[in-house]
Amino acid sequence: MQHILKNDIDIIFKEAKNTPRTAVCFYFAIDKPEKFSGSYGLFAKLLLQGTKSKTAEQLAFELEAKCIDVSIKAKQDYLKVSFLFLNEDFELAMQYAKDILLNSTFDDFEKELFKVKGEIKADLDVPRILASDTFVRNLFEGHYYSNTATKTLEEIDNIKKEDMFEIHKQILNSRKVVSIVGDISDINSTSDFFAQNFDFMKTNNSKSEIIKLDELNFNEKTKIVKISKQDLNQAQVFQGWLVPNIDSEFYPKISLMNNILGASGLSSRLFVELRDKQGLAYTVRSSYETLSKSAVFSFYIATEPQNIKKSLDGFMSELEKLSKIPPSKEELEGGKENLIGKLEYFTQTNSQIASMEGYNYLMGLGLDYSERFAKTIYKITANDVSKAAELILNKKSLICALAPKENLNFN
């Protein structure tokens, strides 16, 4: 990737020769908690619901007629506006980008509010989503990151159209970056184009008002949250810990530990022990998700409701085993190659690269972070992996289980 700063616009760029479509991602940092849960998500949806010169219908038809794919997502720490289009449509696609980002009217506010409520209700009919929502809400209780779908349903009617204009202002004054990957050989003329036409993309060094959260907000070592729902064929079970995030020296170590334990695919320890050997589940995994002010390490299993306790014991047993006995050289090296190979797998297309590099840059990780991350991974020792497991074991954890009432009598 190359970096160009022109007219105070941060542009990162990679040339991908002989590719038919160009990807452009506009990233905006979210530096303060939303007033009501769901505000940023609603704002993101409304950006595609009409501008001063085009109705939502016109906009949708014109973009789809030109096969300009636009996706707008609000995550906890950023807003990402992604464009993917045929190379010859570069200027046209960017005109739409400018119009959407500058001239959205938010006139469809009431209609979008209704749609969001309907979509959330349908989402929460999915047992995994309901359990995950409850899990995240409890993990981050009292913190902005606890703004989940269920909380949004409770608070969304407090959101006003004026709040959308406030968020718009906030977003335009935030830290930003434009990430471009495509068959563009002349980055100078491309950056000139942005300098002349995207004045509003000037970056600002705004400071985050989001509080750092390192530990779970309760006294006991393990808290259990149970949700009963009848007629379920499987229980949905999560167990999680708040752990160091991407800024920490532990990040690569926890990443590798997570990979060995439950994220490498068909050969992770959890997959082999709980699925292959005990037949407890079709889906079982661990994950490590990092945010700008916190991070979560978690286990997940969907299992026959009577197996909740056995699964939880299985999670802890594998974590303890890894904390006491470092992985063999073969497992360690295999875990490293797997992690790095997956990075390669998920950065094959222009949109994947633009998205990942833009995110890394916005989070302050600089250019080509993946390459540096790979080098760090290669230096990790077997003891580092055990220490990462031990660090987690010493922290408080939250368990969340969704199952029929009669299956929730575990401790």
Added chain:
Amino acid sequence: MSKYKKIKEVNYPYLSSPATVYEAENGHKVVIAKKESHMANISTWVKTGSINENSENNGVSHFLEHLMFKGTTNYKAGVFDRTLESKGGIINAATWKDYTYYYVTIPKRSFDLALHMHADMMIDPIIPEFEVGPQFEYGKEEPEIKRERHVVIEEIRMGEDNNWRRVYSSLNNAMYEKHPYKREVIGTREIIASIPQCEIMRYYQTFYSPSNLTTVVVGDFSDDEILAKIESEFKFKDFSNIEKCKSDEKIPEIKIKSPTVIEQSGNVTTGYMMFGFLCDSAKNLKESIALDILSTIFGEGKSSRLYNKFIESSNEPYVYQIETCHYQFKDGDNFFVEASFDPSKKDELIENIKNELTNLTKITQEEFEKAKKRAKVNFAQETETVSELADSIGYYMTVCEDLECAAQYLKILDEIDIAYLEHIAEKYLNNKACSISILCPKGV
């Protein structure tokens, strides 16, 4: 001299050189497509899925897919997964109505190992009794040892908790009279619990014959280099003397004989509805492409008719999500309209979707141009990564049974006009020829 003879070169759109189809005397086909990438992909597509099952062994194709990973004479269970994943490989498999396929996507530097282990898995699975797990009668006492049978039963449970899956399964069953497509690909808990290992092995020996297999390689290689490796690794065993598994009769059904409405209730807050239609085979490329275009016009994207009518332009929207999809099959395609909605408006929604289906025989030039461009871009998108390209090639070789269909796609797309689309809409997407499946909250 290679045992694999070149059958044809296919000018696959958006690739810098033709994809080449080879075939050995035993009928094993190999397709090699050149694509510059740091990744490479090998997959083998087997022409079997629920299409070859009967009421006694329903689900065996999918169960076998799981068990193919449980070891060979050379490598014990788990070695394949561990070895290739430790080289950065993404490995998996999938089973559908017409096919089962196995793939490895891996950094190019480890491709030889991937080819070796993939071939070994395809030609010599031992399906150990222990890994299958003890047989039992579902609903009675369960065995203490739980292995892959229970993993698949958990997968069935997972599907039963999926609301869309419930709606789809009932609809799929109601759309067919007798064809094996009627059955669930995943099978039933009862069959998975009780099917013996020897029956699963017999199924493998019946349907995993070389002439039923296509191996696809996508990456930056020369054909000779790959063919030599394939020839030395794919040493098939001879199962011609075994007693073959019997399949049910397969008479294509391209029209629903008894359109029905299936209603279910559940512990849900939203309504879920699917309309289903039967159409001609995916091999009828012109009709199949026309259905792709109709799907885009009718229900793909925010500018589609259904989204516009029920969500974007509606003053009092009661539909939360609405879209269409077109599934391609060897013995006849499916077309679906699906919507999640306010359950109190169920009858209104059915009537309104039926009206929109009637209007589908009038297509504007703007809609037509938009959908055609989307079809072209979608086709280009399928060549973006080695795995996407391999999936497309495997599909054309297995479902359409001719890679030439891929080369013809854009040409036929250009031949299609509005009158033809309207004719296809009238022929298949008739509101009297569909079945409907609905899931609503209890008491609604």
